[in-house]
Every structure is written in C-alpha cells, then in structure tokens.
Amino acid sequence: MSAAFVTRFAPSPTGYLHRGHAFSALTAFEAARDAGGRFLLRIEDIDVTRCRPQFEAAIFQDLAWLGLTWEQPVLRQSDHLADYEAALSRLRADGLAYRCFRTRRELSQAAQSAPHGPETAPAGGPLPAEEEALLLQQGKPFAWRLSLAAARDRLGGFDHLTFTETGAGPDGETGEIAVDPWPGGDIVLARKDVGVAYHLAVVVDDARQQISHVVRGEDLFTASHVQRLLQALLDLPTPVYRHHPLLVGPDGKRYAKRDRAQTLREIRQSGVTASDLRRELGFSA
Numbered sequence: 001m002s003a004a005f006v007t008r009f010a011p012s013p014t015g016y017l018h019r020g021h022a023f024s025a026l027t028a029f030e031a032a033r034d035a036g037g038r039f040l041l042r043i044e045d046i047d048v049t050r051c052r053p054q055f056e057a058a059i060f061q062d063l064a065w066l067g068l069t070w071e072q073p074v075l076r077q078s079d080h081l082a083d084y085e086a087a088l089s090r091l092r093a094d095g096l097a098y099r100c101f102r103t104r105r106e107l108s109q110a111a112q113s114a115p116h117g118p119e120t121a122p123a124g125g126p127l128p129a130e131e132e133a134l135l136l137q138q139g140k141p142f143a144w145r146l147s148l149a150a151a152r153d154r155l156g157g158f159d160h161l162t163f164t165e166t167g168a169g170p171d172g173e174t175g176e177i178a179v180d181p182w183p184g185g186d187i188v189l190a191r192k193d194v195g196v197a198y199h200l201a202v203v204v205d206d207a208r209q210q211i212s213h214v215v216r217g218e219d220l221f222t223a224s225h226v227q228r229l230l231q232a233l234l235d236l237p238t239p240v241y242r243h244h245p246l247l248v249g250p251d252g253k254r255y256a257k258r259d260r261a262q263t264l265r266e267i268r269q270s271g272v273t274a275s276d277l278r279r280e281l282g283f284s285a
Contacts, residue, residue: 004035004037004212005031005032005035005036005037005038005212005213006032006037006038006040006209006210006211006212006213007028007031007032007037007038007039007040007211007212007213007214007215008028008039008040008041008042008206008209008211008214009024009025009028009029009039009040009041009042009063009068009070010041010042010043010044010202010205011025011043011044011059012043012044012045012047012050012051013043013045013051013052013053013055013056013058013059014047014050014051014052014055014257015055015257015263016055016058016062016257016263016264016265017058017059017062017063017263017264018255018256018257018261018262018263018264019247019249019255019261019262019264019267019277019281020217020246020247020254020255020256020261021062021255021264022062022066022264022277022281023244023247023281023282024215024216024217024244024247025063025066025068026066026068026278026281026283027215027244028215028216029068030283031213031215031242035213037212037213038071039068039069039070039071040070040071040074040075040209040211041059041063041070041071041074042074042075042076042077042205042209043056043059043074043075043076043077043078044077044198044201044202045076045077045078046077046078046081046084046194046195046196046198046201047194048078048194048195049193049194051078058265061265062264062265062268065264065268065274066264066274066277066278067274067278075205075208075209077201077205080204080205080208081195081196083204083208084195084196084200084201084204085196087196087200087203087204087234088144088189088190088196088200090234091146091189091200091233091234092144094154094233095147095150095154096146096147096150096151096154096233097144097145097146097147097189098125098126098144098145098147098186099126099127099132099136099142099143099144099145100124100142100143100144100145100186100188101127101132101135101140101141101142102124125147125149125186126147141192142192143188143189143190143191143192144188144189144190144191145186145187145188145189146186146187146189146226146229146230147186148181148182148185148186151181151229151233154233155232155233158179158180158181158229159178161178161179161228161229161232162176162177162178162179162228163176163177163179163224163225163228163238163240163241164176164177164240164241165177165221165224165241165242165243166213166240166241166242167215167218167241167242167243167244168218168243168245169218169221169222169243170218170219170221173221177224177225179225179228179229180225181225181226181229183222183225184222184225184226187199187226199223199226199227199230200230202227203227203230203231203234203236204234204236206236206239207231207236207237211239212239212240213239213240213241213242214239214240214241214242215242215244216241216242216243216244217243217244217245217246218243218244218245218246219246219254220243221241221243224241224243247281249261264277
C-alpha cells in the first residue's frame with residue numbers, strides 16, 4: 001500500500017445520496033485502489049441547520065451497498081469544531097478576517113450593481129471601529145469574512161501561489177494552475193447559524209488527515225483557489241487536485257439534491273443491483 005496516496009469522499013448529510021455522489025465516491029475509491037493508496041470517508045456535518053442523523057446513516061448504507069470500504073474511525077466535522085475555531089482565531093489574530101454585518105440580500109443587491117458583475121462585488125471590507133462597536137452593542141448579527149486585500153499584503157501578492165490539477169476544471173484547466181481568489185470575493189469563514197464555513201473546515205481536515213490527492217467534481221474547481229490561499233495563510237500542506245466531470249441525467253442537467261434526483265435508496269429499492277449501477281456509471285462490477 002502506498003502511503004503517498006491518500007484521498008477521501010466527504011459528503012454532507014443534508015439529504016440522501018444520488019447517482020452523482022456514487023460516481024464521485026467510486027472515482028475517488030478507484031483512484032486510491034489503482035494507486036495502492038488509502039481511501040477515507042469524512043462526514044462534513046458542520047451545518048447543523050440542515051444535517052440529519054438519518055442522512056448520515058444512509059450514507060454508510062449506500063456506500064457499503066456500492067461495495068466501497070473505508071478506514072475507521074470516520075472523521076465527523078462536528079467532533080472537531082474547536083480546531084476550526086482555532087484556525088479562525090489565527091486568521092483573526094493575523095488581521096486576515098473581519099466582521100461583515102451586511103445581510104445576504106444586501107450583498108446580492110450590491111453584487112448586481114457591481115461595475116464588473118456579481119462575481120467581483122466586494123463584501124465591503126471592515127467597518128470603522130466606532131461603527132462596528134455600535135453594531136455589536138446593538139446585537140447585530142455578522143459573519144467573519146476573509147480579507148483578500150489583507151491576504152495579498154501578508155503574502156506579497158498571489159502570483160507565486162499555484163496548485164496542481166491532474167484532472168480538469170470546467171473549462172479544461174489542467175496542470176499547474178495559478179491561484180486567482182478574486183472572483184469569489186471575501187468569502188465567509190464563519191457564520192452564526194452554521195459556525196465555521198466549508199472552505200476553512202475542509203483545509204484543516206485535509207491537513208489533519210494527510211490527504212495527498214483531492215478527487216472531486218469539477219463544480220468545486222473554483223473552490224481550490226481560495227482553499228490554496230487558506231493553506232498558504234495557515235501554513236498547511238497543499239494536496240494534488242483531480243476534478244472529474246459531473247454526472248448528468250437524460251435531461252442534460254447534473255444530478256442534485258435540490259432537484260430531487262433519484263436517490264441510491266430508491267434505485268436499490270427498485271431492484272437495481274450495485275453491479276448494475278456500477279456498470280451504468282462506467283465502473284467494473
């Protein structure tokens with residue numbers, strides 16, 4: 001077994017898995033097996049407003065039905081909240097995070113009127129100390145955001161930051177990729193309702209679990225840019241990335257929970273075997 005290749009499948013228990021999840025999990029599992037490496041399962045359950053125990057239980061059942069095996073114990077993000085808070089505290093102490101009091105609606109409206117389009121609209125940056133103190137006194141909710149301007153100053157620019165892509169992004173991006181975090185703006189690092197956000201938790205976990213290769217869908221390719229930035233700011237290692245195409249249905253739309261895509265549970269209950277589904281998805285039975 002190669003200790004140099006470690007990958008993971010990291011679903012969120014916010015609904016039942018569907019064909020798209022199966023394709024991604026099998027892609028990562030087969031990559032680890034072909035490399036003689038390790039395959040890990042991680043439960044990304046920090047969004048307490050949407051995660052449910054029954055969905056987590058179904059994840060284990062569905063993946064086992066597909067024939068996947070994984071190392072124990074399974075890491076649950078909800079067991080490591082203190083570590084994510086510590087990473088956030090470090091960014092705050094380094095002057096790289098600020099409180100944003102603007103609501104999502106306000107940010108959406110600002111984005112629509114941004115001179116270069118919604119993707120380049122800033123969150124507004126930190127408020128003057130007096131104004132921030134007044135809002136805190138009033139109990140106004142806020143999110144912690146990463147300051148790209150402060151990060152640029154801390155690192156002396158982003159020109160030297162890259163990550164290796166062995167698959168392809170949505171526009172065919174592959175090879176050594178120059179990091180460009182600006183299109184995503186000052187991302188949310190933490191919010192009161194869901195705690196620490198995805199980007200921060202995932203880089204902490206990938207480092208903790210010594211993930212060498214991140215195998216996932218191309219819809220997360222752009223996330224690699226800000227995750228590479230966070231790795232640099234927190235002195236964390238950078239894995240190799242391999243993004244794969246998204247599985248789409250007969251209508252040409254990618255499978256998604258929000259579109260009520262047929263779940264693996266429903267597929268199983270209809271009499272389809274795991275071997276049938278694996279062959280359908282392009283994997284050996």
